[in-house]
Amino acid sequence: MVSLCLFTCSVESTRYIMDFLFLCILKLKRMEVLENCKKIFISKFIPFSIEMVSLDNLISFTGNQEYDSILNSMKAKSFQFISFLIQNEQTTIPVTFLEHLTKIILPSITGLSVFINEKLDYLSQMHKDSKEFPDSNHDILLFQIMLFLSRVLIREPVMSQFSPLVKK
């Protein structure tokens, strides 16, 4: 039980860290100085956020509501941080950043497909009966995953740069 407690405590702290990192880049963006230090965020914190979204299943659905809520919320914050950095790439995206992103694109698509195939009924019931079908931050995580996928698979500048990297 100590292990599980340490795990949830670590995940919760990570959620706060991800929220804090997002606030940092938001403030830098508002002050129009994000470009000056974006590399630091990409090299130092993107690998960590990718490790965090890769932890366990993409969307946690163990039935333990506390565990699922904490893990899903932390992952949603990690995706939010990653998506915001992608969104702010105006012309070209650094290759190192793209390489990091490729590590989670396929797991995100696969995880999302599995979740939708197996839990669609649950999702449709979630907002009708919150007691029987609690939302353990599934909603917000699904939104952030789809936002991330739209950033990397549909929008520029990642879209045009992504294909050559995949071929390589």
Next chain:
Amino acid sequence: MILNLLLENDILAHLKNIIAGFKFGTGLSDDIKLSIVIYLKNTMKSKLVQKLFSKEDILDITQSFLELILYSTVSDNLLQNLTLCLTNIFNSIYFTKDNDLIQKIFVFLQNYTVNLQGSDIEKISKFKPMICVFQIIISSLATNKENIFDVIGKELEIVDSMILLIKSNLISNKENYNSVLLW
């Protein structure tokens, strides 16, 4: 009423008494703690606007609030109100016009991080209030164009050390957690 008079006379001395009471657990219920913090928050706000404190006082008061958040176990509700108190302080003219104050706050926070003791779980459980404080600082007017790189640099340095500890626990022991969860 008594609390009102006491606070009006010397907010700093009584803030310290309250912190001691919170820290050493005088048996105050969460509701009473919450009402004290809300009262402090409202009293502080007007005094900050009127600039009734000296620089030394404001540094002392800020550190006292930080101690309250970092050293004692506070509920989420209490933490929320304490963060509002700190937000008011960091948005005040004391911090927006004097970069020296925020530097001193970072010395305090760095010392706190270095001196964190106990097992991994005890250390990691202290990260949440610490990050809350960082969030308040970064969102406040105390972080401006002149000091933003310095502030974020110092905060990220501490966050980096937190990440190291979290990673070693989350990733290296992942299988243990899974087995406990399945059990």
